[in-house]
Amino acid sequence: MARVLSYPSPKVIFAETMWQFVLGAIMVLWSLTLDAAFSNGYGSEPLTGNSERQAVDDSDIVEIVSSQQGIQRLRGLIVDVSGEGLVLQLTDRSVRKISPDQVVGIETRYSSTFWDSQQAIEQGRIDEGIQLLFAARKEESRSWVRRDITARIVRLLHSRGQYAEAAREFLASDFAADARSPYWSCIPLAWFPDMSLSAAVQDATSWVISGRPEQQLLGASYLLDGSGQAQAVAVLEQLRLSPNRVVALVAAAQLWRREIQTADKTRIIEWEKAIEDLPGPLRPGPSYVIASAWRTLGDFEKAILIYLKPPILWPESRRIAARCLWEAANLLEKGQSTTAGRSAGTTSPQWQADALYQELLKRFPESPWANQISKDK
Incomplete structure (x- = not known):
């Protein structure tokens, strides 16, 4: 009998202080699993599947x-x-x-093939999980479930740094042009410099001159840190004025990437307010940018706080969540965090950094940062 995927919407209650949140966040990470984690896009938090329920x-x-x-x-x-x-x-x-x-x-x-894919992913066999998802989609007759599976495939390809493949899969879907779709949030944008983007540059160059906003957004995000930056900025400035509110906000957030090293406190607070208008599943990338700007400004406590949001609230955005775990752990390891926790007798920042590194290895083994940890150890 096929099992039921249940999507209860969890709520995260933040602690009174940022440091308490950092400590609590590590505990929350320990309690999370990858069992069919996915967001349906209707709310601002990820929805976690319960594979133990049986359909009657x-x-x-x-x-x-x-x-x-x-x-x-x-x-x-x-x-x-x-x-x-x-x-x-x-x-x-x-x-x-x-x-x-x-x-x-x-x-x-969902079919047994789908659940086999989820088991493979949970065990870190990402390539196998992707292939099983392709098979599950092929045998699925319901169009809305095929969209769900497509979104999962896109996220996993993105998590492996296969930007070109993820983008082509996204653009071939029947929801790519509908930014209001709950599946649109899987759009595999780039949010930081990434060596893996080199394979996508040729496609990106053609996408930015297309007439499709979703293609332009993808292409511009891939070109923003390279030789095509001027063209990417011009396209993003145009998309920032789009009548589609979601496209406009995401384009604006992409432009913030250029200000990470220069934004002041007032500017970063403006960004924090702006992303409140985005659906939750679209906030991981902008959150990474905001956290990085706080880090540059020297507010490491806020940076750690915001870096931890994607892996806790939106773990389905695997590549961004993994990068955020890496950044938070690095700040803790370097001692660039508040001393309040230590003075209160709580666990040391090094212990917390090690805990985050372990979560990164466990939950996102396909990421280059997990590979780096393995090499360092």
Whole structure:
């Protein structure tokens, strides 16, 4: 019997002080698993799958929230999931269209091939997991589930630094042009200089002159740190004025990358306020930029705090989450953090750094930073 994937939306309660959060964050990381972790894009937090539930029939369950009735669980068959919302055929055969901001969670069935892919990924066999996902998508008849699987494939290719392959997979999808889609957040943008981008430069050069905003955004992000920077900046400046709010905000956040070394406190606070208008699953990249700017400014406590958000709140963005763990651990290891924790008798920064390195090795073994840890050890 195929197992059910449940998407409960966890909430993170921040501690009173940043240092307490850093300590608590490490504990949270220890408690996390990779069991079908994925975001459905409707909320601001990642949704973690529960593979232990067993389906009793072929129906789906959709949890929605309303101001009058609170949380409701609706049973039926999901017809479609897109930027327009979720279409559910109820058990009485009536059809209900649910707006994206009402959806709290989804429970649905996946094939055994899909669950084999999740097991492979959890065990660090990423290449095998990707191939199994391709197979699962091929045997899946529901279009909205195929989109879900495509998004997972894109994220995994991105996590391995296969930017060109991830981008082509994304651009070939039927949700690439719909920035409101819950699956659009898998867009494999570059957020920091990366040697792996060299293989994508040729495609990126053609994408920035295309008429498709999603292609232009991808291409510009790949060219921003190289010889094509001037063209990338011009394209991003244009996209920053897009009537599509999501595209405009992401383009603006890409431009912040050029200000990491020069932004002052007022400017960084503006960025923090700006990303509040982005869906949660699109915040990992901008969060990395903001954390790096705080690090440059010398506020290492804030930098560590924000670096830890992607691996805790949005671990499905694997490459960014891994890089953020690496950066936070490096700051702790170098002693560039508050002394409040040490004066209070809490665990040493070196212990915390080692804990983060271990999480990086365990959760994102495919990342180049995990490989670096293995070499150093």
